[in-house]
Structure formats: C-alpha cells, structure tokens
Amino acid sequence: MPKRILQGTVVSDKNDKTVVVLVERRFTHPLLKKTVRRTKKYAAHDADNSAREGDIVRIQECRPISRRKRWTVIEKVDATRA
Numbered sequence: 001m002p003k004r005i006l007q008g009t010v011v012s013d014k015n016d017k018t019v020v021v022l023v024e025r026r027f028t029h030p031l032l033k034k035t036v037r038r039t040k041k042y043a044a045h046d047a048d049n050s051a052r053e054g055d056i057v058r059i060q061e062c063r064p065i066s067r068r069k070r071w072t073v074i075e076k077v078d079a080t081r082a
Contacts, residue, residue: 003061010055019046021059044071054080
C-alpha cells in the first residue's frame with residue numbers, strides 16, 4: 001500500500017529531531033455547498049533538524065517512531081528565513 005504524502009507549514013521546531021506541521025485540507029460542505037477549511041497538526045520526525053518554523057515541508061507516513069510521531073519529513077518545498 002502506498003504511503004500518504006502531505007504538505008504543510010512548520011509551526012514548531014522546538015523539540016529535538018521533531019517538527020510540528022500544520023496541514024490544511026479544503027473540501028466542499030455536503031449540505032451548504034461551501035468550501036470549508038480544516039487544519040490538523042502532525043508531529044513529524046526531522047532527523048537532521050533542518051526544518052525551521054515557517055518552512056513549507058512534505059511529510060510521509062512511516063512506522064511509529066514514538067507515541068505521537070508517525071510521519072517523517074522528506075523534503076523542504078519552500079524555506080522562509082526571517
């Protein structure tokens with residue numbers, strides 16, 4: 001079975017080898033027919049601590065690394081440095 005790949009923004013990089021990624025999904029509401037935005041935060045494994053807060057990254061499903069981490073950062077799409 002293929003592993004899911006999601007894209008989102010890093011909202012926290014305070015933990016060692018871990019980043020928190022905010023992923024937004026958009027869908028049409030079945031009754032109201034209006035576009036709705038839903039967000040979810042994923043804890044992702046970042047082995048070399050390369051991702052910084054504000055970066056846009058791609059994460060991929062993986063085996064459980066810890067209690068909350070089931071995703072791995074595979075690449076940085078856009079790096080924004082403040």
